[in-house]
Amino acid sequence: MLLEVKGLQAGYGQIHVLHGLDFIVEEGGVTALLGANGAGKTTTLRAICGMIRTEGDITLRGERITGRATEDIARRGLAHVPDGRGTFMELSVEENFRLGAYVRSDGEVRSDFERMFEWFPRLKQRWRQQAGTLSGGEQQMLAIARALLLRPKLLLLDEPSFGLAPLIVQEIFGIMRRIRDESGVGILLVEQNANLALELADRAYLLETGRIVVSGPAAEIREDESIRRSYLGY
Protein backbone atom coordinates (compact mmCIF):
# COMPACT_ATOMS: atom_id res chain seq x y z
CA MET A 1 0.00 0.00 0.00
CA LEU A 2 1.36 3.43 -0.96
CA LEU A 3 -0.31 5.52 1.71
CA GLU A 4 -2.34 4.27 4.63
CA VAL A 5 -4.05 6.69 7.01
CA LYS A 6 -5.70 5.51 10.22
CA GLY A 7 -7.55 7.57 12.81
CA LEU A 8 -6.13 10.85 11.51
CA GLN A 9 -6.91 13.79 13.77
CA ALA A 10 -5.60 17.26 13.20
CA GLY A 11 -6.46 20.90 13.76
CA TYR A 12 -5.18 24.38 14.45
CA GLY A 13 -4.47 25.29 18.07
CA GLN A 14 -7.60 24.47 20.05
CA ILE A 15 -9.73 23.88 16.95
CA HIS A 16 -10.23 20.28 15.90
CA VAL A 17 -10.82 19.96 12.18
CA LEU A 18 -10.30 16.28 11.36
CA HIS A 19 -12.08 13.77 13.57
CA GLY A 20 -10.45 10.46 12.77
CA LEU A 21 -10.05 9.77 9.07
CA ASP A 22 -9.28 6.34 7.61
CA PHE A 23 -8.29 6.08 3.98
CA ILE A 24 -5.76 4.63 1.59
CA VAL A 25 -4.02 5.65 -1.61
CA GLU A 26 -2.99 2.84 -3.91
CA GLU A 27 0.20 2.63 -5.97
CA GLY A 28 0.15 4.29 -9.34
CA GLY A 29 -3.42 5.53 -9.34
CA VAL A 30 -5.35 8.68 -8.64
CA THR A 31 -7.39 8.95 -5.46
CA ALA A 32 -9.74 11.89 -5.19
CA LEU A 33 -10.61 13.64 -1.94
CA LEU A 34 -13.77 15.70 -2.36
CA GLY A 35 -15.90 17.86 -0.17
CA ALA A 36 -17.47 21.26 0.30
CA ASN A 37 -15.60 24.40 1.37
CA GLY A 38 -14.25 24.02 4.87
CA ALA A 39 -14.70 20.24 4.96
CA GLY A 40 -11.02 19.76 5.83
CA LYS A 41 -9.44 18.71 2.53
CA THR A 42 -6.53 21.12 2.71
CA THR A 43 -6.10 20.29 6.38
CA THR A 44 -5.84 16.59 5.50
CA LEU A 45 -3.01 17.26 3.04
CA ARG A 46 -1.25 19.52 5.53
CA ALA A 47 -1.51 16.81 8.17
CA ILE A 48 -0.05 14.16 5.85
CA CYS A 49 3.04 16.19 5.13
CA GLY A 50 3.62 17.33 8.68
CA MET A 51 2.75 20.99 8.37
CA ILE A 52 0.36 20.94 11.35
CA ARG A 53 0.02 19.06 14.63
CA THR A 54 -1.32 15.59 13.89
CA GLU A 55 -2.44 12.44 15.66
CA GLY A 56 -3.07 9.01 14.23
CA ASP A 57 -1.13 6.70 11.95
CA ILE A 58 0.15 7.76 8.56
CA THR A 59 2.36 5.27 6.77
CA LEU A 60 4.07 5.76 3.42
CA ARG A 61 4.93 2.37 1.91
CA GLY A 62 4.90 0.88 5.36
CA GLU A 63 7.02 3.55 7.04
CA ARG A 64 5.32 5.65 9.69
CA ILE A 65 5.65 9.37 8.95
CA THR A 66 3.27 10.85 11.53
CA GLY A 67 4.83 13.70 13.47
CA ARG A 68 7.95 13.96 11.34
CA ALA A 69 9.23 17.28 10.02
CA THR A 70 7.92 18.36 6.60
CA GLU A 71 11.40 18.34 5.06
CA ASP A 72 12.00 14.76 6.25
CA ILE A 73 8.67 13.63 4.83
CA ALA A 74 9.56 15.26 1.51
CA ARG A 75 12.90 13.47 1.54
CA ARG A 76 11.02 10.19 1.96
CA GLY A 77 9.30 10.72 -1.36
CA LEU A 78 6.19 12.73 -0.66
CA ALA A 79 5.62 15.81 -2.82
CA HIS A 80 2.93 18.37 -2.12
CA VAL A 81 1.50 21.10 -4.32
CA PRO A 82 -0.26 23.14 -1.61
CA ASP A 83 -3.10 25.57 -2.09
CA GLY A 84 -1.32 28.70 -3.20
CA ARG A 85 0.98 26.43 -5.22
CA GLY A 86 4.23 26.63 -3.28
CA THR A 87 6.38 27.88 -6.13
CA PHE A 88 9.20 30.33 -5.53
CA MET A 89 7.81 33.51 -7.07
CA GLU A 90 11.06 35.49 -6.84
CA LEU A 91 13.08 32.81 -8.60
CA SER A 92 13.24 31.76 -12.24
CA VAL A 93 11.55 28.72 -13.74
CA GLU A 94 14.97 27.10 -13.99
CA GLU A 95 15.71 27.73 -10.32
CA ASN A 96 12.32 26.33 -9.34
CA PHE A 97 13.20 23.19 -11.30
CA ARG A 98 16.57 22.90 -9.59
CA LEU A 99 14.92 23.31 -6.20
CA GLY A 100 12.37 20.63 -7.01
CA ALA A 101 15.23 18.18 -7.47
CA TYR A 102 17.25 19.65 -4.57
CA VAL A 103 17.41 16.50 -2.43
CA ARG A 104 18.17 14.15 -5.29
CA SER A 105 21.67 12.86 -5.86
CA ASP A 106 20.99 10.49 -8.76
CA GLY A 107 22.31 11.45 -12.18
CA GLU A 108 18.95 11.58 -13.89
CA VAL A 109 17.84 15.07 -12.94
CA ARG A 110 18.65 16.46 -16.40
CA SER A 111 16.66 13.78 -18.18
CA ASP A 112 13.76 14.45 -15.80
CA PHE A 113 13.92 18.11 -16.81
CA GLU A 114 13.45 16.96 -20.42
CA ARG A 115 10.51 14.86 -19.35
CA MET A 116 8.89 17.89 -17.72
CA PHE A 117 9.37 19.85 -20.96
CA GLU A 118 7.47 17.11 -22.75
CA TRP A 119 4.58 17.36 -20.34
CA PHE A 120 4.78 21.13 -19.92
CA PRO A 121 6.24 22.56 -23.15
CA ARG A 122 5.23 26.07 -22.09
CA LEU A 123 7.70 25.97 -19.20
CA LYS A 124 10.59 25.42 -21.56
CA GLN A 125 9.74 28.67 -23.33
CA ARG A 126 9.68 30.45 -19.99
CA TRP A 127 12.90 28.92 -18.70
CA ARG A 128 14.64 32.14 -17.56
CA GLN A 129 11.49 34.00 -16.58
CA GLN A 130 10.70 34.88 -12.97
CA ALA A 131 8.01 32.50 -11.69
CA GLY A 132 5.94 35.37 -10.29
CA THR A 133 5.45 36.75 -13.80
CA LEU A 134 3.99 33.54 -15.24
CA SER A 135 0.29 33.27 -15.97
CA GLY A 136 -1.85 31.43 -13.43
CA GLY A 137 -1.97 28.30 -15.55
CA GLU A 138 1.79 28.33 -16.11
CA GLN A 139 2.35 28.77 -12.40
CA GLN A 140 0.21 25.73 -11.66
CA MET A 141 2.18 23.76 -14.25
CA LEU A 142 5.42 24.89 -12.67
CA ALA A 143 4.12 23.86 -9.25
CA ILE A 144 3.31 20.36 -10.50
CA ALA A 145 6.63 20.06 -12.34
CA ARG A 146 8.53 21.24 -9.28
CA ALA A 147 6.78 18.57 -7.19
CA LEU A 148 7.36 15.79 -9.73
CA LEU A 149 11.08 16.61 -9.90
CA LEU A 150 11.39 15.23 -6.39
CA ARG A 151 10.61 11.89 -8.05
CA PRO A 152 8.01 11.30 -5.39
CA LYS A 153 6.28 8.06 -4.55
CA LEU A 154 3.17 10.06 -3.76
CA LEU A 155 2.02 13.43 -5.08
CA LEU A 156 -0.51 15.52 -3.13
CA LEU A 157 -2.37 18.07 -5.24
CA ASP A 158 -4.54 20.74 -3.61
CA GLU A 159 -7.09 22.11 -6.09
CA PRO A 160 -4.95 22.38 -9.22
CA SER A 161 -7.91 23.95 -11.04
CA PHE A 162 -8.34 26.77 -8.55
CA GLY A 163 -8.77 30.19 -10.11
CA LEU A 164 -8.05 29.03 -13.68
CA ALA A 165 -10.09 29.49 -16.84
CA PRO A 166 -11.99 26.35 -17.98
CA LEU A 167 -9.74 25.84 -21.00
CA ILE A 168 -6.59 25.90 -18.88
CA VAL A 169 -8.23 23.52 -16.40
CA GLN A 170 -8.88 21.10 -19.28
CA GLU A 171 -5.25 21.41 -20.35
CA ILE A 172 -3.95 20.72 -16.85
CA PHE A 173 -6.22 17.72 -16.35
CA GLY A 174 -5.07 16.42 -19.72
CA ILE A 175 -1.47 16.65 -18.55
CA MET A 176 -2.37 14.96 -15.26
CA ARG A 177 -3.87 12.08 -17.19
CA ARG A 178 -0.58 11.68 -19.04
CA ILE A 179 1.37 11.85 -15.80
CA ARG A 180 -0.87 9.17 -14.30
CA ASP A 181 -0.35 6.90 -17.30
CA GLU A 182 3.33 7.55 -17.94
CA SER A 183 4.97 8.08 -14.57
CA GLY A 184 3.57 5.54 -12.11
CA VAL A 185 3.44 8.09 -9.30
CA GLY A 186 0.49 7.78 -6.92
CA ILE A 187 -1.68 10.89 -6.73
CA LEU A 188 -3.97 12.14 -3.98
CA LEU A 189 -6.08 14.82 -5.63
CA VAL A 190 -8.16 17.39 -3.76
CA GLU A 191 -10.69 19.12 -5.99
CA GLN A 192 -13.74 21.34 -5.90
CA ASN A 193 -14.56 20.32 -9.43
CA ALA A 194 -15.92 16.85 -8.49
CA ASN A 195 -16.91 15.87 -12.00
CA LEU A 196 -13.42 16.38 -13.42
CA ALA A 197 -11.75 14.73 -10.46
CA LEU A 198 -14.00 11.65 -10.60
CA GLU A 199 -13.23 11.24 -14.29
CA LEU A 200 -9.52 11.08 -13.55
CA ALA A 201 -9.62 9.11 -10.29
CA ASP A 202 -9.86 5.40 -9.54
CA ARG A 203 -11.07 5.83 -6.00
CA ALA A 204 -12.71 8.69 -4.18
CA TYR A 205 -13.46 9.80 -0.64
CA LEU A 206 -16.03 12.34 0.32
CA LEU A 207 -15.28 14.53 3.28
CA GLU A 208 -17.84 16.39 5.37
CA THR A 209 -16.84 18.50 8.38
CA GLY A 210 -13.77 16.45 9.13
CA ARG A 211 -15.27 12.98 8.59
CA ILE A 212 -15.32 10.67 5.61
CA VAL A 213 -18.96 10.10 4.68
CA VAL A 214 -18.66 8.24 1.39
CA SER A 215 -15.91 6.15 -0.13
CA GLY A 216 -15.64 3.84 -3.11
CA PRO A 217 -14.61 3.46 -6.74
CA ALA A 218 -14.77 6.80 -8.53
CA ALA A 219 -16.94 5.43 -11.33
CA GLU A 220 -19.60 4.25 -8.90
CA ILE A 221 -19.72 7.54 -7.05
CA ARG A 222 -20.05 9.35 -10.35
CA GLU A 223 -23.05 7.23 -11.27
CA ASP A 224 -24.77 7.49 -7.91
CA GLU A 225 -27.33 10.23 -8.23
CA SER A 226 -28.19 10.51 -4.55
CA ILE A 227 -24.55 11.05 -3.59
CA ARG A 228 -24.17 13.58 -6.33
CA ARG A 229 -27.27 15.44 -5.19
CA SER A 230 -26.55 15.46 -1.48
CA TYR A 231 -22.79 15.95 -1.45
CA LEU A 232 -21.46 17.10 -4.78
CA GLY A 233 -24.25 19.46 -5.75
CA TYR A 234 -24.65 18.73 -9.43
Next chain:
Amino acid sequence: MDGFAHQIIAGIATGGIYASVALALVMIYQATHHVNFAQGEMATLSTFIAWSMVEAGIPYWLAFLGTVVVSFIIGVLVERLLMRPVQNAPVLTHVGVFIGLLLIVGNMTGWIFGYTTKVFPSPFASSGPLMGGLVSAHELGSTAVTLVVLILVFLFFRYTSLGLAMRAAAYNPRSARLVGIRVGWMLALGWGLAAAIGAVAGMMVAPVVFLDPTMMTGILLYAFAGALIGGIDNPLGAVIGGFAVGVLENLAGAYVVGTELKLTVALAIIIGVLVVRPSGLLGRVVTSRV
Protein backbone atom coordinates in the same frame (compact mmCIF):
# COMPACT_ATOMS: atom_id res chain seq x y z
CA MET B 1 42.83 67.50 -8.14
CA ASP B 2 45.02 64.72 -6.80
CA GLY B 3 43.51 65.36 -3.42
CA PHE B 4 40.05 64.90 -4.85
CA ALA B 5 41.00 61.66 -6.64
CA HIS B 6 42.52 60.39 -3.42
CA GLN B 7 39.37 61.17 -1.48
CA ILE B 8 37.38 59.12 -4.00
CA ILE B 9 39.78 56.17 -3.84
CA ALA B 10 39.91 56.29 -0.05
CA GLY B 11 36.11 56.42 -0.13
CA ILE B 12 35.97 53.31 -2.25
CA ALA B 13 38.30 51.54 0.18
CA THR B 14 36.15 52.31 3.24
CA GLY B 15 33.05 51.87 1.08
CA GLY B 16 34.10 48.26 0.54
CA ILE B 17 34.04 47.77 4.31
CA TYR B 18 30.56 49.28 4.54
CA ALA B 19 29.46 47.21 1.57
CA SER B 20 30.60 43.99 3.27
CA VAL B 21 28.86 44.78 6.54
CA ALA B 22 25.78 45.97 4.63
CA LEU B 23 25.73 42.64 2.80
CA ALA B 24 25.94 40.79 6.12
CA LEU B 25 23.00 42.83 7.43
CA VAL B 26 20.94 42.18 4.30
CA MET B 27 21.62 38.44 4.37
CA ILE B 28 20.19 38.11 7.84
CA TYR B 29 17.39 40.55 7.09
CA GLN B 30 16.27 38.54 4.07
CA ALA B 31 16.08 35.36 6.08
CA THR B 32 14.58 36.74 9.30
CA HIS B 33 13.17 40.20 8.46
CA HIS B 34 15.17 41.61 11.33
CA VAL B 35 18.25 43.81 11.33
CA ASN B 36 21.08 42.30 13.36
CA PHE B 37 22.20 45.31 15.40
CA ALA B 38 24.95 43.15 16.88
CA GLN B 39 26.67 42.56 13.53
CA GLY B 40 29.29 45.22 14.27
CA GLU B 41 30.10 43.90 17.74
CA MET B 42 30.40 40.38 16.37
CA ALA B 43 32.87 41.64 13.75
CA THR B 44 34.87 43.43 16.45
CA LEU B 45 35.09 40.25 18.49
CA SER B 46 36.31 38.43 15.37
CA THR B 47 38.97 41.08 14.80
CA PHE B 48 40.18 40.67 18.38
CA ILE B 49 40.40 36.93 17.81
CA ALA B 50 42.55 37.62 14.75
CA TRP B 51 44.65 40.07 16.77
CA SER B 52 45.36 37.52 19.50
CA MET B 53 46.31 34.93 16.90
CA VAL B 54 48.77 37.34 15.27
CA GLU B 55 50.10 38.29 18.73
CA ALA B 56 50.63 34.58 19.40
CA GLY B 57 52.96 34.49 16.39
CA ILE B 58 50.64 32.90 13.85
CA PRO B 59 51.37 34.18 10.31
CA TYR B 60 48.89 36.85 9.18
CA TRP B 61 47.06 34.98 6.45
CA LEU B 62 46.75 31.85 8.56
CA ALA B 63 45.26 33.95 11.36
CA PHE B 64 42.98 35.56 8.78
CA LEU B 65 41.72 32.18 7.60
CA GLY B 66 41.40 30.85 11.15
CA THR B 67 39.39 33.92 12.15
CA VAL B 68 37.01 33.52 9.23
CA VAL B 69 36.37 29.90 10.21
CA VAL B 70 35.96 30.65 13.93
CA SER B 71 33.63 33.57 13.13
CA PHE B 72 31.53 31.38 10.90
CA ILE B 73 31.14 28.90 13.76
CA ILE B 74 30.28 31.68 16.21
CA GLY B 75 27.61 32.94 13.79
CA VAL B 76 26.09 29.48 13.48
CA LEU B 77 26.10 29.04 17.26
CA VAL B 78 24.46 32.43 17.85
CA GLU B 79 21.61 31.43 15.55
CA ARG B 80 21.22 27.94 17.01
CA LEU B 81 21.43 28.95 20.67
CA LEU B 82 20.01 32.48 20.81
CA MET B 83 17.90 33.17 17.75
CA ARG B 84 16.26 29.83 17.22
CA PRO B 85 14.35 29.78 20.51
CA VAL B 86 12.76 33.17 19.74
CA GLN B 87 12.18 32.71 16.02
CA ASN B 88 8.40 32.88 16.32
CA ALA B 89 8.37 35.53 19.01
CA PRO B 90 7.09 39.07 18.40
CA VAL B 91 9.28 41.78 16.88
CA LEU B 92 10.03 43.44 20.22
CA THR B 93 11.45 40.19 21.57
CA HIS B 94 13.82 40.12 18.62
CA VAL B 95 14.90 43.69 19.17
CA GLY B 96 15.53 42.79 22.81
CA VAL B 97 17.61 39.77 21.89
CA PHE B 98 19.65 41.74 19.35
CA ILE B 99 20.36 44.51 21.84
CA GLY B 100 21.21 41.89 24.45
CA LEU B 101 23.55 40.20 22.00
CA LEU B 102 25.16 43.54 21.17
CA LEU B 103 25.80 44.30 24.85
CA ILE B 104 26.98 40.80 25.69
CA VAL B 105 29.39 40.51 22.78
CA GLY B 106 30.63 44.08 23.23
CA ASN B 107 31.23 43.73 26.96
CA MET B 108 32.73 40.28 26.58
CA THR B 109 35.19 41.64 24.04
CA GLY B 110 36.17 44.46 26.37
CA TRP B 111 36.43 42.14 29.35
CA ILE B 112 38.62 39.59 27.59
CA PHE B 113 40.84 41.91 25.55
CA GLY B 114 40.67 45.17 27.52
CA TYR B 115 39.58 48.64 26.45
CA THR B 116 42.95 50.04 25.43
CA THR B 117 43.33 50.75 21.73
CA LYS B 118 45.48 48.21 19.90
CA VAL B 119 47.43 48.39 16.70
CA PHE B 120 46.24 45.83 14.20
CA PRO B 121 48.66 44.84 11.44
CA SER B 122 47.98 45.28 7.75
CA PRO B 123 49.28 42.56 5.45
CA PHE B 124 49.76 45.20 2.76
CA ALA B 125 51.54 47.90 4.77
CA SER B 126 55.13 47.08 3.83
CA SER B 127 55.41 49.06 0.61
CA GLY B 128 54.70 52.79 0.79
CA PRO B 129 52.16 54.84 -1.20
CA LEU B 130 51.43 53.63 -4.73
CA MET B 131 50.41 55.28 -7.98
CA GLY B 132 52.23 58.50 -7.15
CA GLY B 133 50.79 58.77 -3.64
CA LEU B 134 47.21 58.45 -4.82
CA VAL B 135 46.49 55.33 -2.86
CA SER B 136 48.08 53.48 0.03
CA ALA B 137 49.00 49.82 -0.24
CA HIS B 138 46.48 49.00 2.45
CA GLU B 139 43.66 50.80 0.67
CA LEU B 140 44.42 48.92 -2.51
CA GLY B 141 44.87 45.56 -0.79
CA SER B 142 41.82 45.81 1.43
CA THR B 143 39.66 46.88 -1.51
CA ALA B 144 40.89 43.83 -3.43
CA VAL B 145 40.13 41.52 -0.50
CA THR B 146 36.68 43.05 -0.10
CA LEU B 147 35.93 42.65 -3.79
CA VAL B 148 37.08 39.03 -3.78
CA VAL B 149 34.80 38.30 -0.81
CA LEU B 150 31.82 40.01 -2.45
CA ILE B 151 32.38 38.16 -5.73
CA LEU B 152 32.73 34.81 -3.95
CA VAL B 153 29.51 35.42 -2.04
CA PHE B 154 27.76 36.36 -5.27
CA LEU B 155 29.01 33.24 -7.08
CA PHE B 156 28.02 31.07 -4.12
CA PHE B 157 24.43 32.33 -4.06
CA ARG B 158 24.06 32.46 -7.81
CA TYR B 159 25.57 29.16 -8.91
CA THR B 160 25.73 26.59 -6.11
CA SER B 161 22.74 24.52 -5.13
CA LEU B 162 23.37 25.23 -1.44
CA GLY B 163 23.29 28.95 -2.23
CA LEU B 164 20.06 28.49 -4.13
CA ALA B 165 18.58 26.52 -1.22
CA MET B 166 19.53 29.32 1.18
CA ARG B 167 17.79 31.87 -1.02
CA ALA B 168 14.74 29.63 -1.32
CA ALA B 169 14.58 29.21 2.45
CA ALA B 170 14.76 32.97 2.92
CA TYR B 171 12.12 33.80 0.31
CA ASN B 172 9.64 31.09 1.13
CA PRO B 173 10.36 28.77 4.06
CA ARG B 174 7.14 26.78 3.69
CA SER B 175 7.79 25.89 0.08
CA ALA B 176 11.44 25.24 0.86
CA ARG B 177 10.45 22.58 3.39
CA LEU B 178 8.25 20.95 0.77
CA VAL B 179 11.26 20.35 -1.49
CA GLY B 180 13.21 18.91 1.43
CA ILE B 181 15.38 21.90 2.37
CA ARG B 182 16.33 21.99 6.06
CA VAL B 183 15.27 25.58 6.59
CA GLY B 184 16.57 25.84 10.15
CA TRP B 185 20.08 24.94 9.05
CA MET B 186 19.95 27.32 6.10
CA LEU B 187 19.26 30.12 8.60
CA ALA B 188 22.19 29.06 10.74
CA LEU B 189 24.44 28.93 7.67
CA GLY B 190 23.29 32.44 6.77
CA TRP B 191 24.31 33.68 10.22
CA GLY B 192 27.65 31.92 9.86
CA LEU B 193 28.31 33.49 6.47
CA ALA B 194 27.27 36.94 7.69
CA ALA B 195 29.62 36.63 10.67
CA ALA B 196 32.46 35.50 8.40
CA ILE B 197 31.93 38.45 6.04
CA GLY B 198 31.80 40.80 9.03
CA ALA B 199 35.06 39.32 10.29
CA VAL B 200 36.84 40.09 7.01
CA ALA B 201 35.48 43.64 7.11
CA GLY B 202 36.72 44.03 10.70
CA MET B 203 40.21 42.80 9.86
CA MET B 204 40.42 45.08 6.84
CA VAL B 205 39.31 48.22 8.67
CA ALA B 206 41.17 47.66 11.96
CA PRO B 207 44.60 48.84 10.64
CA VAL B 208 42.96 52.13 9.64
CA VAL B 209 40.78 52.93 12.66
CA PHE B 210 42.75 50.98 15.30
CA LEU B 211 41.26 48.20 17.33
CA ASP B 212 39.11 48.70 20.38
CA PRO B 213 35.79 47.22 21.51
CA THR B 214 33.76 50.04 19.95
CA MET B 215 35.61 49.94 16.63
CA MET B 216 32.62 48.90 14.52
CA THR B 217 29.93 51.10 16.09
CA GLY B 218 30.25 53.90 13.56
CA ILE B 219 30.91 51.50 10.73
CA LEU B 220 27.69 49.64 11.41
CA LEU B 221 25.83 52.92 11.11
CA TYR B 222 27.40 53.65 7.72
CA ALA B 223 26.75 50.09 6.58
CA PHE B 224 23.14 50.37 7.67
CA ALA B 225 22.86 53.61 5.70
CA GLY B 226 24.32 51.81 2.68
CA ALA B 227 21.91 48.91 3.08
CA LEU B 228 18.98 51.31 3.30
CA ILE B 229 20.07 53.19 0.19
CA GLY B 230 20.30 49.95 -1.73
CA GLY B 231 17.12 48.52 -0.24
CA ILE B 232 17.43 46.36 2.84
CA ASP B 233 16.19 43.30 0.94
CA ASN B 234 18.51 43.72 -2.05
CA PRO B 235 22.05 42.31 -1.65
CA LEU B 236 23.50 43.90 -4.77
CA GLY B 237 21.84 47.21 -3.93
CA ALA B 238 23.27 47.08 -0.42
CA VAL B 239 26.78 46.54 -1.78
CA ILE B 240 26.44 49.46 -4.19
CA GLY B 241 24.91 51.51 -1.39
CA GLY B 242 27.84 50.69 0.88
CA PHE B 243 30.37 51.91 -1.69
CA ALA B 244 28.31 55.03 -2.34
CA VAL B 245 28.17 55.88 1.36
CA GLY B 246 31.93 55.38 1.63
CA VAL B 247 32.67 57.83 -1.17
CA LEU B 248 30.05 60.30 0.03
CA GLU B 249 31.33 60.19 3.58
CA ASN B 250 34.90 60.87 2.47
CA LEU B 251 33.98 63.72 0.19
CA ALA B 252 31.68 65.27 2.76
CA GLY B 253 34.34 64.88 5.42
CA ALA B 254 37.05 66.47 3.26
CA TYR B 255 35.15 69.29 1.63
CA VAL B 256 31.85 69.97 3.36
CA VAL B 257 31.41 69.22 7.05
CA GLY B 258 34.90 68.18 8.19
CA THR B 259 35.82 64.90 9.86
CA GLU B 260 34.15 65.82 13.16
CA LEU B 261 30.69 65.73 11.66
CA LYS B 262 31.14 62.78 9.33
CA LEU B 263 28.98 60.44 11.36
CA THR B 264 26.17 62.93 11.11
CA VAL B 265 26.25 62.36 7.36
CA ALA B 266 25.40 58.70 7.88
CA LEU B 267 22.50 59.57 10.18
CA ALA B 268 21.25 62.14 7.71
CA ILE B 269 21.35 59.54 4.92
CA ILE B 270 19.48 56.97 7.04
CA ILE B 271 16.75 59.40 8.03
CA GLY B 272 16.56 60.87 4.54
CA VAL B 273 16.10 57.48 2.88
CA LEU B 274 13.59 56.30 5.47
CA VAL B 275 11.50 59.40 4.94
CA VAL B 276 11.71 59.66 1.17
CA ARG B 277 11.84 56.04 0.00
CA PRO B 278 11.45 53.46 2.75
CA SER B 279 12.09 50.58 0.32
CA GLY B 280 15.48 52.01 -0.62
CA LEU B 281 16.60 53.85 -3.70
CA LEU B 282 17.35 50.56 -5.45
CA GLY B 283 14.67 48.60 -3.57
CA ARG B 284 13.78 45.39 -5.33
CA VAL B 285 10.37 45.38 -6.91
CA VAL B 286 9.01 41.86 -6.98
CA THR B 287 6.82 41.49 -9.99
CA SER B 288 4.03 39.06 -9.36
CA ARG B 289 0.74 38.14 -10.87
CA VAL B 290 -2.19 36.48 -9.20
